[in-house]
Amino acid sequence: MTEKIGVLGKKSPQRTGVERVVNAPLPTVYGKFQAVGYLDHDRGDEQVALIYGDIGTEDVLTRLHSECLTGDAFGSQHCECGDQLASALRAVVAEGRGIVVYLRGHEGRGIGLLGKLRAMALQAEGLDTVEANLALGLPVDARDYGVAAEILHDLGVNSVRLMSNNPRKREALVEHGIRVAETVPLLIPPCENNITYLRTKRERLDHHLPHLDAVAHLS
Template sequence: MTTCLTRAPRATAVPEVPRAAAPAAEVRTRVVVPLRFPDGYSTTADVVTFHGLVDGKEHLLLGLGDWRGRLAALPDGGTPPLVRPHSECLTGDVFGSERCDCGPQLREAVERIADEGGFLLYLRQEGRGIGLYAKLDAYALQDAGLDTYEANLALGRGEDERDYRAAAQMLRAVGAERIRLLSNNPDKAAQLEAYGVAVDERVPTGVHLSEANRRYLAVKRDHTSHTLDLGDLGELTA
């Protein structure tokens, strides 16, 4: 059975809202969780939940490696913790979808942060903030020829509705007001800075390229200035 989606009128992106440091959040629970990935890599995470996050969602902070040592050294000019804000992606993180690079980025981030000491923020912002069903609707529109941003707009949503105010609250609640940001996305750095977290350095992730996500990665590079070296892909023409 084929499902036909009715396209909403083309919308403009969500208007820019002036940003200010979010109110303080408080640590709710800390629990140690052993992690093991399908490729055999394992580590241990200090998983933290919070009271007072501005969007009311159940975001998680995972402390990995010697994150306590990183924080303790900051007043003396130490290297800030390595931090990745990772937006939830059920299809990529759990089912291994190759339409995006989310699953490999998550796996990479956990190991790199565990090696250096820092935090993975697992943020409940599926589909760039539009939700799981809408993301799958957007996939259907991409199959019809739109790119990932055009598809969101055709559904009447913003190109990217993610807000990192709660991420800033989480970091500040554990004392990480200076960080090294593990991300290819310049908007994450801009938002965290605007919400009161100093980004000392932007550290790019690896490029997890497959035939299925080639166009998706090229659009992120060309449309939103993600720092992705895609070799000889060239400019996106499709």
């Protein structure tokens, strides 16, 4: 039986807040969004929420998307992040309203770009994504979703329909006072290059990825 890895850890310390800095129109290939820029005073990160339509306050279709340069910008097939981001943006446009919070500082589940690349090098040698992080002396998942909850509070959102396969995101939002009315799966068809990574996320990090059962033929 594969050992599962707990990643919740201790409750995050009290945050000092995020500041809304700018609101600008952002036309994209998916539709015309409003980009609301924030400064996270705790970490110094610049954050952005992409808003589509009149979002309202309840049951807002929402994606908390962790920054992934390799997947989002370069189209890496090591993960499914780029496809998830595109799917989330299409989904809120199809819904007519929604939010994608793009969380900077989350690269490599919070270990940074170079840490992620080092972990990917170890994975190419046979370690899984959890083993690689631990071999480098890095946490399995160092992400904090407090800033995302603060952004949602600032936007007047009380409850969300959360596009995610990761139960930790739901738990974190609830912990920070955002009700999760529904979890909406964001399942991307796997490929030969990411199937091992995705299976590790399901087996060791408790991600809900039932569609992997249908692709047992992939190595």
